[in-house]
Amino acid sequence: MTYTIPNRTAGSPQTVTLYFAETFVTAAGQRLFNVTINGTQVLSSFDIYASAGGQNRAIARTFNTTANGSGQVVIQFTAVTENPKINGITVTGGAIIGPTLTPTATATGSSGTRSAGCGKTPGISSSQYNNGSTIAISAAGMNRRYILNVPTNYNNNTAYKLIIAYHELNGNDKEMYANGYYHLLNLSNNSTIFVAPNGQKNGAACTTTGTGDSGCGWPNPNNSDLQLADAVVAQITQNFCVNMDQIMVTGWSYGGSMSYKTACERPQGGTASWYVRGAAIYSGAVLSGSCTPTKPVAYYASHGTNDTVLSYDSGLSLFQNFASANKCTYQTPTRVTSGNHVCTTLSACSTGYPTTFCSFNGGHTPDPSDGGASWEYQNVWNFFTQLMR
Numbered sequence: 001m002t003y004t005i006p007n008r009t010a011g012s013p014q015t016v017t018l019y020f021a022e023t024f025v026t027a028a029g030q031r032l033f034n035v036t037i038n039g040t041q042v043l044s045s046f047d048i049y050a051s052a053g054g055q056n057r058a059i060a061r062t063f064n065t066t067a068n069g070s071g072q073v074v075i076q077f078t079a080v081t082e083n084p085k086i087n088g089i090t091v092t093g094g095a096i097i098g099p100t101l102t103p104t105a106t107a108t109g110s111s112g113t114r115s116a117g118c119g120k121t122p123g124i125s126s127s128q129y130n131n132g133s134t135i136a137i138s139a140a141g142m143n144r145r146y147i148l149n150v151p152t153n154y155n156n157n158t159a160y161k162l163i164i165a166y167h168e169l170n171g172n173d174k175e176m177y178a179n180g181y182y183h184l185l186n187l188s189n190n191s192t193i194f195v196a197p198n199g200q201k202n203g204a205a206c207t208t209t210g211t212g213d214s215g216c217g218w219p220n221p222n223n224s225d226l227q228l229a230d231a232v233v234a235q236i237t238q239n240f241c242v243n244m245d246q247i248m249v250t251g252w253s254y255g256g257s258m259s260y261k262t263a264c265e266r267p268q269g270g271t272a273s274w275y276v277r278g279a280a281i282y283s284g285a286v287l288s289g290s291c292t293p294t295k296p297v298a299y300y301a302s303h304g305t306n307d308t309v310l311s312y313d314s315g316l317s318l319f320q321n322f323a324s325a326n327k328c329t330y331q332t333p334t335r336v337t338s339g340n341h342v343c344t345t346l347s348a349c350s351t352g353y354p355t356t357f358c359s360f361n362g363g364h365t366p367d368p369s370d371g372g373a374s375w376e377y378q379n380v381w382n383f384f385t386q387l388m389r
Helices: 046-052 172-178 220-238 254-263 312-325 376-385
Strands: 002-005 015-020 032-037 040-046 058-066 073-081 086-090 102-108 133-139 143-148 159-166 192-197 240-253 276-282 298-304 342-345 354-359
Touching: 002 086, 015 046, 015 240, 040 058, 046 058, 133 220, 143 172, 143 220, 143 298, 159 220, 159 254, 159 376, 172 192, 192 220, 220 240, 220 254, 240 254, 254 276, 254 312, 276 312, 276 376, 298 312, 298 376
Parallel strands: 159 192, 159 240, 240 276, 276 298, 298 354
Antiparallel strands: 002 073, 002 102, 015 058, 015 086, 032 040, 032 073, 133 143, 143 192, 342 354
16 A cells, blocks of 8 residues: 655655554564655564554654655555554655645555455456356366355445355255345345355265255365365456455355364465455354364354254354464353353454354254344344454
């Protein structure tokens, strides 16, 4: 990102002070960036957290420069690890020309890192999305498919959230499209791109064209389903404008398992070209390969205490894993045996990584209710939207 301060006398001496506070990352080395002023590098691999001595601590750095030939002070921030961050800028000294000082900022992201598809005409035809059509893609040596929904008022200069919805056992991408991606599509108000990858069975891609496919799931042998997620995210972000800092995963049962696996294997700071910002898992368990998270991901889970398909304790175990990775102060979530559901949100988690578990008196279902409409999806939508930054 670049800030250009105009209306200075060309060649006049200027003093630039940059103000920082690390309010998001939780350790040294997680955010590094360079800063140049009028072409001269003044900070190299700057680490706010390390320099200030921790999170939520203010720090300032002051530099002397001269206005360029156009009467400007141009301050450029370049990412090394994570996005650059600045909380305030002052520029003083020299003559100001005219009555108004109007800083102009041009950033690489809209509240986050923008994908390669921003500003481009999509290479995926509009006839292939928003109507339940499947899109073919190759991953891990198999011909796979997915279904895509893009905001009806899509603007290629707006960076949208991306939600990946994994279907359950015996489901498929068609079902995800039919139910609005766990009913989140109607809540999104054209703010989000949705994608539903299709699973596999017996080592081959699922191909049924109806809204179900017996045996179709996410066994993920040799991480082949994770490679499908990588391929889908790559294709979407190359063709559409996506906020790379707001990619979420969600799923029920087998889909919950795959959501957990994806979040665990694709956290921020990992080696992949994308990462999961938040995950919402309904009635999950370890079915898509084991993984113990070592980096934080915002995590929401729900599970019925009478679940006879995947035990309540299996879902609680996954929650405990992310509670540890998110550095929360752990307390056992309230276990409901009667009455309305109860959601427990842990305290003292790493900033930006809320961790919530909802217990309800019911069985193996993605649509729990307290006697009326399901409360689940509004909960999930609220959880995801709080992650916007």
